[in-house]
Amino acid sequence: MKHVILIALCSMSLSGCLSTKTEEQQKIPIKPNLLIVLSDQHSYDMVGAYGNTQVITPNLDKFAQEGMLLENSFSNQPVCTPFRGMLMSGMHPLKNGAFTNDCPLLPNKSVLLAQKLKNEGYQTAYIGKWHLLGGDRDRGIPKGDLRYGFDKVITNNCHLDFRAHKSFFWNEKGEKEFFDEWEVYGQTKQALTYLDTIDKSKPFALVVSWHPPHDWGKKKGKDGKAHYRYDTLEEFMSLYNPDSIKVRQGIEPTPDLIDMYHGHMSMISGVDKAFGMLMNKLKETHLENNTVTVFTADHGDMLESYGALLPKQYPYDYSNRTPFLIKYPKKIKPNSKSDVLFGNLDFMPTILGFMDIPSKQNYDGKDLSDALLTNDQSAVDFVPIFNFERGTVKKHSWRGVITKAYTFTMNGGDNPLEMNNVLFDRKNDPYQLNNLFYNLAYKNKRLELEKLTNESMASFKDEFYVEKDFKSVEPEETWEYNYSKSPIELFENKINQIKQ
Missing domain, CATH: 3.40.720.10 (Alkaline Phosphatase, subunit A)
Structure with missing residues (x-):
């Protein structure tokens, strides 16, 4: 009988230990x-x-x-x-x-x-x-x-x-x-x-x-x-x-x-x-x-x-x-x-x-x-976007921002009409077929997003573009293009017109 009691007590004791250990383990995240x-x-x-x-x-x-x-x-x-x-x-x-x-x-x-x-x-x-x-x-x-x-x-x-x-x-x-x-x-x-x-x-x-x-x-x-x-x-x-x-x-x-x-x-x-x-x-x-x-x-x-x-x-x-x-x-x-x-x-x-x-x-x-x-839409106002090139090659160097309403970038090359100068209306032009960068009606929006881009770059100590006079590259009238044709060809044609 004593052996039965001892076994029972040991079992209870062991059960208690196991229970305690399990509870402790459950508390560990x-x-x-x-x-x-x-x-x-x-x-x-x-x-x-x-x-x-x-x-x-x-x-x-x-x-x-x-x-x-x-x-x-x-x-x-x-x-x-x-x-x-x-x-x-x-x-x-x-x-x-x-x-x-x-x-x-x-x-x-x-x-x-x-x-x-x-x-x-x-x-x-x-x-x-x-x-x-x-x-x-x-x-x-x-x-x-x-x-x-x-x-x-x-x-x-x-x-x-x-x-x-x-x-x-x-x-x-x-x-x-x-x-x-x-x-x-x-x-x-x-x-x-x-x-x-x-x-x-x-x-x-x-x-x-x-x-x-x-x-x-x-x-x-x-x-x-x-x-x-x-x-x-x-x-x-x-x-x-x-x-x-x-x-x-x-x-x-x-x-x-x-x-x-x-x-x-x-x-x-x-x-x-x-x-x-x-x-x-x-x-x-x-x-x-x-x-x-x-x-x-x-x-x-x-x-x-x-x-x-x-x-x-x-x-x-x-x-x-x-x-x-x-x-x-x-x-x-x-x-x-x-x-x-x-x-x-x-x-x-x-x-x-x-x-x-x-x-x-x-x-x-x-x-x-x-x-x-x-x-929560208020958590982010914009995403900074950028591209770096090695050395002095800047054909594909650009900086910009994406907001809920627009995509904006400005390029760092010598060609003011290179295809990395963009302003797209994200809501009304989801396939990005109409670049508004040189559309005079969107000049203020473009300058607003340029300022935001410069502020973003400053926070990263990026000296890519501190200031730029957009008037110096502004066409005399609104110019829009669609992408049913190669934009590179259209850019080159427009550059030649400006040079003439």
């Missing part, structure tokens, strides 16, 4: 995981959830329904390296060092995203395109400060050939290995393996960075000219009928342009499939509800819109307006949208805000987590 998925050169309008009825993106569309879609997300500088530098630092390129491609993000200038999370007890990893090292692109990422707080980095840096046995990555030993499948598939499987091997007792922060739907060089077109190349795996190319493809409004659907759209949208469907693989893994491992998951892009792709010669670096929505989808079931209601102005300078402070991780650092961006949840 469970930190959310973080998964950032990046697509490269992927415009906002190339996702079904943003209203495109021909691009096939079922997984991204489903994800948008499960979380929040940002209507007004912009890449402050629509170039790969600067985007990544701002995403990781929340700091302006003039402060973080990554002001153009192949200029490395400077370590130790501020506490970067992965460093902050590592200090908070996170296990951190980065898989895919890096493009932050600078210099020679054909090398792995050295261990130490230049990994910016990531414990594990598996990268192809920024090679452009995504085909099996052509695409590669640098393993943890610093050795180059080639994928035996399409690069996106290979990188996604690396991410899935990582999620299978993490320490389940610690939160994780993982970045998966795909290079497609970025072009992979140029090829000779049907018109005999060089055009960017986008063709990809037949399993995705076969999803689309080229004869049914429609191009953006105001653009002439040439055979070569249709080929570009075909390949670009096919790669996007491949990215969508890979994204679905990642989402399935989160569900299978019961990580979905406690993970802040973000899908966004470095910048967009002009796809020769408006006669553009480059895929990016322009102040047009197709270049700098990006998809931004975020899901966090503990805070974000399903199928929600926000049209608060958001720039990728805001990324780091906003994500930390969603994760309830305090930071005393002064960012150049804002924590917009609460504003996005409540769709």
Whole structure:
């Protein structure tokens, strides 16, 4: 009988200890995981959830329904390296060092995203395109400060050939290995393996960075000219009928342009499939509800819109307006949208805000987590946008702002009518077909936005344009153009008229 009593007392005692321990564990806040998925050169309008009825993106569309879609997300500088530098630092390129491609993000200038999370007890990893090292692109990422707080980095840096046995990555030993499948598939499987091997007792922060739907060089077109190349795996190319493809409004659907759209949208469907693989893994491992998951892009792709010669670096929505989808079931209601102005300078402070991780650092961006949840339009007046060029080449150097009503930029070249001088009415001209920069009726609006741009630049100590006398380049009468023809040709014609 005594033994029974002793066993009962021990059981009660053990039960009490276990109960106390469980209660203590329940009091410890469970930190959310973080998964950032990046697509490269992927415009906002190339996702079904943003209203495109021909691009096939079922997984991204489903994800948008499960979380929040940002209507007004912009890449402050629509170039790969600067985007990544701002995403990781929340700091302006003039402060973080990554002001153009192949200029490395400077370590130790501020506490970067992965460093902050590592200090908070996170296990951190980065898989895919890096493009932050600078210099020679054909090398792995050295261990130490230049990994910016990531414990594990598996990268192809920024090679452009995504085909099996052509695409590669640098393993943890610093050795180059080639994928035996399409690069996106290979990188996604690396991410899935990582999620299978993490320490389940610690939160994780993982970045998966795909290079497609970025072009992979140029090829000779049907018109005999060089055009960017986008063709990809037949399993995705076969999803689309080229004869049914429609191009953006105001653009002439040439055979070569249709080929570009075909390949670009096919790669996007491949990215969508890979994204679905990642989402399935989160569900299978019961990580979905406690993970802040973000899908966004470095910048967009002009796809020769408006006669553009480059895929990016322009102040047009197709270049700098990006998809931004975020899901966090503990805070974000399903199928929600926000049209608060958001720039990728805001990324780091906003994500930390969603994760309830305090930071005393002064960012150049804002924590917009609460504003996005409540769709608080008063939280942001404008997004600064800019583009830097190396040396004295200023053809694509420009500065400006995006407000809810207008997009404005002024260029730094010698040509006063270069296509980076823009003023677009965002409400009445959503496809940006009518540039009002030289319309005399909008002169006061243009000067108002120039002043705002200068004030923004002053806050970053950017001496690009302190003052400018617009009267010196003002045409004698209102001049408007439409983009049914190449704006470059129209600009050149107008310049010749002025010179005469």
